[in-house]
Amino acid sequence: MLIVNLDSARGALVQEGRELLAAMEEALLAIETEGYTEERVNAIFRAAHTIKGSAGLFGLESLVNFTHVAESLLDRVRTGELFVEGAMLSLLLTCGDYIGSLLSAVEIGTEAQEPDEALRAWLLTQLQEYLDGTASDTAQEVAPFDEPYARVDVLQGEPVSSDLWHLSWRLSPEVLRNGMDPLSFLRYLGKLGRIVYLHTITDRLPALGDFEAEACYLGFELEFESNASRQEIESVFEFVLEDCLLRILPPHSQIEEYLRLIRELPESPQRLGEILLQSGALTPNELDQVLTRQHAEPQPAPPLGTLLLESQLVPQPVVAAALSKQKQVEDKRNHEQVFIKVEVGKLDQLINLVGELVIAGAATNLHALRRDMDMVEEAAQAMSVLVESIRDASLSLRMVAIGEVFQRFPRVVRDISKELGKDIQLLVTGADTELDKSMVERLADPLMHIVRNAMDHGIETAEERLASGKVASGSLRLNAYHESGSIVIEVSDDGRGLDRQRILDKALQRGLVQPDQSLSDAEVYRLIFEPGFSTAEQVTNLSGRGVGMDVVRRNIELLRGEVEVLSEFGRGATVRIRLPLTLAIIDGFQVMVGDEHFVLPLEQVIECVDLPPQEGRHHLINLRGEPLPFLRLRELFNIGGRASGRESLVVLQHGNSRAGVVVDQLVGEFQAVIKPLGMLFQKSRGLSGSTILGDGRVALILDVANLLQRASALSVGTPVRVSAGGA
Amino acid sequence: MSSLAIHHQGRALAIAEAPLTQQFLTLTLGQELYALPIEHIREIIEFGGLTEIPMMPEFLRGVINLRGAVVPVVDLSVRFGRQRTAIGRRTCIVIVEVEQEGAAQMLGIIVDAVNEVLAVDANQVETRPAFGARIRADFIAGILNQNEQFVIVLDIRQVLSVEEICELVGMASLEK
Numbered sequence: 001m002l003i004v005n006l007d008s009a010r011g012a013l014v015q016e017g018r019e020l021l022a023a024m025e026e027a028l029l030a031i032e033t034e035g036y037t038e039e040r041v042n043a044i045f046r047a048a049h050t051i052k053g054s055a056g057l058f059g060l061e062s063l064v065n066f067t068h069v070a071e072s073l074l075d076r077v078r079t080g081e082l083f084v085e086g087a088m089l090s091l092l093l094t095c096g097d098y099i100g101s102l103l104s105a106v107e108i109g110t111e112a113q114e115p116d117e118a119l120r121a122w123l124l125t126q127l128q129e130y131l132d133g134t135a136s137d138t139a140q141e142v143a144p145f146d147e148p149y150a151r152v153d154v155l156q157g158e159p160v161s162s163d164l165w166h167l168s169w170r171l172s173p174e175v176l177r178n179g180m181d182p183l184s185f186l187r188y189l190g191k192l193g194r195i196v197y198l199h200t201i202t203d204r205l206p207a208l209g210d211f212e213a214e215a216c217y218l219g220f221e222l223e224f225e226s227n228a229s230r231q232e233i234e235s236v237f238e239f240v241l242e243d244c245l246l247r248i249l250p251p252h253s254q255i256e257e258y259l260r261l262i263r264e265l266p267e268s269p270q271r272l273g274e275i276l277l278q279s280g281a282l283t284p285n286e287l288d289q290v291l292t293r294q295h296a297e298p299q300p301a302p303p304l305g306t307l308l309l310e311s312q313l314v315p316q317p318v319v320a321a322a323l324s325k326q327k328q329v330e331d332k333r334n335h336e337q338v339f340i341k342v343e344v345g346k347l348d349q350l351i352n353l354v355g356e357l358v359i360a361g362a363a364t365n366l367h368a369l370r371r372d373m374d375m376v377e378e379a380a381q382a383m384s385v386l387v388e389s390i391r392d393a394s395l396s397l398r399m400v401a402i403g404e405v406f407q408r409f410p411r412v413v414r415d416i417s418k419e420l421g422k423d424i425q426l427l428v429t430g431a432d433t434e435l436d437k438s439m440v441e442r443l444a445d446p447l448m449h450i451v452r453n454a455m456d457h458g459i460e461t462a463e464e465r466l467a468s469g470k471v472a473s474g475s476l477r478l479n480a481y482h483e484s485g486s487i488v489i490e491v492s493d494d495g496r497g498l499d500r501q502r503i504l505d506k507a508l509q510r511g512l513v514q515p516d517q518s519l520s521d522a523e524v525y526r527l528i529f530e531p532g533f534s535t536a537e538q539v540t541n542l543s544g545r546g547v548g549m550d551v552v553r554r555n556i557e558l559l560r561g562e563v564e565v566l567s568e569f570g571r572g573a574t575v576r577i578r579l580p581l582t583l584a585i586i587d588g589f590q591v592m593v594g595d596e597h598f599v600l601p602l603e604q605v606i607e608c609v610d611l612p613p614q615e616g617r618h619h620l621i622n623l624r625g626e627p628l629p630f631l632r633l634r635e636l637f638n639i640g641g642r643a644s645g646r647e648s649l650v651v652l653q654h655g656n657s658r659a660g661v662v663v664d665q666l667v668g669e670f671q672a673v674i675k676p677l678g679m680l681f682q683k684s685r686g687l688s689g690s691t692i693l694g695d696g697r698v699a700l701i702l703d704v705a706n707l708l709q710r711a712s713a714l715s716v717g718t719p720v721r722v723s724a725g726g727a
Numbered sequence: 728m729s730s731l732a733i734h735h736q737g738r739a740l741a742i743a744e745a746p747l748t749q750q751f752l753t754l755t756l757g758q759e760l761y762a763l764p765i766e767h768i769r770e771i772i773e774f775g776g777l778t779e780i781p782m783m784p785e786f787l788r789g790v791i792n793l794r795g796a797v798v799p800v801v802d803l804s805v806r807f808g809r810q811r812t813a814i815g816r817r818t819c820i821v822i823v824e825v826e827q828e829g830a831a832q833m834l835g836i837i838v839d840a841v842n843e844v845l846a847v848d849a850n851q852v853e854t855r856p857a858f859g860a861r862i863r864a865d866f867i868a869g870i871l872n873q874n875e876q877f878v879i880v881l882d883i884r885q886v887l888s889v890e891e892i893c894e895l896v897g898m899a900s901l902e903k
Contacts, residue, residue: 596778596779597778636781636782637781637782638781638782639781675795675796675797676797677790677797677799678797678799678832679827679830679832679889679893680787680799680832680834680889680892680893680896681780681799681893681896682893682896682897683893683894683896683897683900684780684782684783684896684897684899684900685782685897685900686781686782686900687780687782690778690790690797692792692795692797696792697776697778697792698777698778698789698790698791698792698797699778700778700780700781
């Protein structure tokens, strides 16, 4: 139990640490852009100090020691001994990143390993230089950090649990020719103690044709129980020392030693790991440490031959199974430690509502017992109102401000603009717009991609900007707002915009469009989301935009959202992402075609009108003088039969486009709990999910965006009878 | 020494526990008998109607509500290139679990009837014939000889390959 508590406390430490780092970064950037204030420096100092303090509680020395040095520097800034300037800010920002990586290591439980030794050493020297500039008495304090390796050793130097000697012995082919018999050495070794386990390495045995009877191809791995000293054991092999490779590890050796051993021996690490595990020299856990550390180190690429040989010789040993099992446990633990911060007010509101629901439930029971149908009906209604409010309240618990995503961009913009040598200002608006927590996490990557693209390709260099009559510094704007049941996120820049002609040329060249096709601007811009289109380096350089935009679109579509580009050539471009507010429950509008029920998201239903019988032979209808494309669900879904009564037209809107869908019957509004259709239907178009109706049947939720596309595709080619005869 | 001994003991135990008999559920489809290894089967339910899904390949008959989870239902007969299964009194849906990329996917299959559970010695399952069967060869895991009648053991991972079905679903919904 204690361990579990400690684990969750560690999770809290990581989370708190991340928040503090974010605050620290914000303050650093504020100093850079708006200048030094005491308050800001204090904020940074407090952040570093608190991280150090909490890390100390857990004995995370690596974190404590590093933060301590950074803190010393900050302290000096605070007391006015040092002055913050550009280079120091950059250094402190990098320190923040490094502390972040240490926290990540704590999160996944690998804090015993140094995430980036070179970076740490470099940062410490840099920090030290600043510190040395004013005083030298801290030098002592910091001295141990000059040898991070040594420190790491102390931290990681857990001895392995095995209390046996481990001997690795590889004989050179000449041994037999020189008149030595390996067996006799082993027998002699037996006099010093007991050979507990012996594994003969026969990997070097050649094919029979190449086999030389006089050569020795053997090697041995031994577990040896003995009270003899290292020297005594070594002396056993005295006569062959020159003709062999001998490694002796005493009982309870450091894991480091095993790592070194594995590195020195000719066999592959996996193979050795398997033997070590079998022989009981290492426990699976220890082996895991050795192997991960071994992976972390750069090693020369082995020749292809050995690689192939290895992969065939080592059919995923026991080790892999044991290791993956441990990983699973770890992943699970990480998964459970996801936190969400909730406003107390929201929680109180939810609890109030639940209280009311309990009372309403009791009332309903009472009326039901009295068989008072009128009252029961009333009570049931009151309850469903409450259930609805509770739904809203509990969904709002999952809502977080999008600022959580936006807050990382000031830093990104700063770094990239430095890298590109462009002067770019970032403007963030609507950061308090809320959206579902699960979406926030998955939105970060696509947004990052769009922002990078805009800065790299959209915004011109200062010279180009001046030449085209703009101000020298470019501006990038992140904006978010709610609009009819979805959240809209915009990334705009005032750069060169998309070049319609270039995109079109490229698309023609790639065969994405036909020469005689006439495309609207929106359709042309949509081309940049085509896979393969973007990877063309040339396009990227010439027209701007496009690296991996198809990935962006895919990610957004996975969230049931959509992305579009607006652009004015020479003036700038805007990427607009539209996402549904939540993924769990929607207000649905139920319709019927034949016996089938379908659900449309209520937010996208504009109105319902009766379809006059004579209308709708074509795929356009005259709706109060406006032409409206429409389609019949019965035809699209191939449902047999005919509508018995008069058909209805449901007008749907998605983004800026509208279309109608013809159905047999309108059933009405209801709350639809979205059930995903699962992996099988991933690639289907036109359906966005399913829900379960009151009677237990499954109803499909239609994908409005897709329906609209189909409707407008159908209406193309229909004579534009309506617009002429309209009004 | 201790760890070595434990390792060996563990291995010996594992061998002793290795199942010598395998259990299969036999089911009728059209006029033929098929068998499914029992470890894939979650439950068997009576056919109680389903919701058809438009724009799907024909063998994907629809979805059912299985205690709040939406489960797709496959018509095996159509999957084997034959007529749609007519719904009768004994029609059942067998709920199976297929694993794909580490995630378990529940699927229902419509069958004309389920018969019995057979316990068969592992060596009694013969390898599939190179030809002669009327369904795709990779759907067959082996052949059982039961009372002079041949029963085809289905390879459920192939028959209900999530990957393949996904592709077919994608194609079917694009055709429209």
